[in-house]
């Protein structure tokens with residue numbers, strides 16, 4: 267791994283505990299108390315009290331804009347919280363804190379010293395923590411006893427009676443309409459059988475029989491579709507799958523990220539403690555996170571919040587940015603940025619220098635992004651609103667690129683339980699396809715010759731292999747000019763190097779998977795690439811810079827968003843090509859459509875073969891062609907109409923003026939002369955320049 271000294275500095279703080287002992291999960295299976303899942307109304311009330319009414323859209327949770335909840339793990343599995351009391355390992359962050367708060371976080375003090383010196387305001391939090399620790403120890407002791415008792419029983423007792431006799435009506439009735447209270451027991455029993463099959467399976471029954479049954483039971487008990495239950499179940503061993511499904515029923519801790527552009531963590535912690543908030547550092551791995559236990563005031567409405575001293579952000583959403591390790595004065599692209607949790611963290615790490623292009627295809631979501639950028643005092647960011655598949659045609663040559671991709675959200679089921687039922691096979695084809703396209707575009711947007719970077723981070727808040735390792739593997743295959751490097755995140759499970767018959771690049775072990783049941787954070791995936799060679803020119807000239815062999819267009823999630831206005835000539839040509847392609851797909855000869863003047867645009871005169879279609883009666887054919895053409899015309903009008911409207915809004919370019927004044931020429935994809943930029947001051951035509959960093963950034967100036 268080649269990390270710059272600054273990267274190493276940024277990353278050395280990871281002092282993560284090893285993954286939990288698997289026996290912890292087993293203990294849970296073997297009779298330990300089950301998770302108490304608060305009813306939704308209670309959850310909502312707690313959430314409202316903690317964040318206030320207005321905070322809903324401010325929580326930085328990726329795809330799903332919902333708040334994280336705040337309960338510690340009840341089952342004793344290691345959580346981020348277990349590391350908290352020892353405080354930070356880096357004192358830089360606490361330069362402005364007062365003595366009292368300093369005691370809470372000082373790196374020089376051991377845990378017991380720090381505990382003794384906790385402020386009165388935080389005593390309640392400490393006492394909760396101690397209670398939890400005691401409860402945890404008691405539960406562990408109890409589980410150990412139960413486990414040893416169970417082992418004794420297993421040796422002498424009959425096998426669990428799960429599947430029963432296929433010919434026994436009572437057995438089969440119990441399987442078909444289980445008592446809900448017994449479902450969980452049957453799930454745990456089945457897990458036990460699957461993990462010790464030769465000893466515990468009933469005669470004549472196969473693993474497949476048990477797997478089929480447990481999947482049915484998981485669907486019935488937790489409310490998953492069979493499709494998703496199966497997909498998730500196979501990611502883990504049976505006992506770990508059980509832990510995963512259980513963890514998805516519990517809320518993750520409430521976490522805030524200190525905005526170091528405005529304050530330090532110690533200072534912030536003190537201010538919030540003074541307002542009656544009980545908190546502690548999120549863990550040694552972060553210098554800026556605070557976990558909130560309780561608050562007397564809504565966290566989305568405190569003066570500190572309004573002044574931009576912190577942002578409500580899920581802990582795992584820090585990780586891709588930490589892996590990206592942005593450096594001061596770099597040029598960075600955040601391809602799918604809204605609502606901006608990661609963008610604003612990137613800017614904070616860059617100390618508001620350099621330039622961050624924060625892009626999102628969803629125009630409505632960019633409003634929240636802009637709001638956060640302003641509230642947090644971020645001044646080095648340009649917000650833009652493109653389909654990210656347009657990069658690097660829009661602009662390329664970045665030192666680093668973050669692609670926090672749109673995904674299915676299977677890592678954040680505790681926040682959005684609708685994922686349990688609303689994702690189907692089609693989603694798991696379309697999403698990976700989009701992710702692959704975006705990832706190639708992300709790679710093509712990185713400057714391999716960057717003196718400080720040349721890195722790309724791909725992340726999702728999903729745990730499925732299709733959206734993670736498969737996407738990364740695809741990119742490695744399509745772009746031999748990138749290689750996987752270590753993320754620098756010293757916790758998280760290794761990515762799969764093989765999965766259900768598929769084999770992936772051996773460096774896939776450097777990618778990181780984060781699971782709710784292991785770390786009490788949202789499920790997440792992080793991969794880091796280093797670009798080692800230039801992108802072929804062809805990859806940056808076409809409409810689909812990423813270019814996938816499938817050659818399929820998959821729309822952005824909001825195709826009402828107007829794009830365009832950035833390169834008129836190329837745009838026009840591309841539109842025409844797209845229309846022709848569309849016509850051909852519909853079985854229409856584009857030439858004929860042009861001759862009828864119905865293709866909605868000028869199509870060049872080159873002969874285009876009409877695909878052979880099945881013979882239709884002439885009249886019917888004409889009618890259907892007419893309909894198709896009308897529909898096409900409408901569609902094209904929609905596209906071109908929007909573009910034209912946008913062009914009207916955009917300031918007219920002077921002849922010979924640079925097309926993209928904010929474009930940094932890439933060392934590898936030399937821009938056309940017209941694209942050679944001459945300054946940062948021009949507002950991007952399709953972007954919202956929130957505060958282009960015209961003075962502070964050497965990188966913001968074209969080379």
Ligand SMILES: C[S@@+](CC[C@H](N)C(=O)[O-])C[C@H]1O[C@@H](n2cnc3c(N)ncnc32)[C@H](O)[C@@H]1O
Nearest residue numbers: 328329602603604605606607608627628654670
């Ligand atoms: C996981 S969320 C990003 C969260 C964000 N990085 C954060 O930390 O706050 C994915 C985002 O991708 C955006 N998106 C979906 N399709 C896109 C596309 N084709 N191009 C760019 N953005 C897209 C969605 O609008 C959504 O805001």
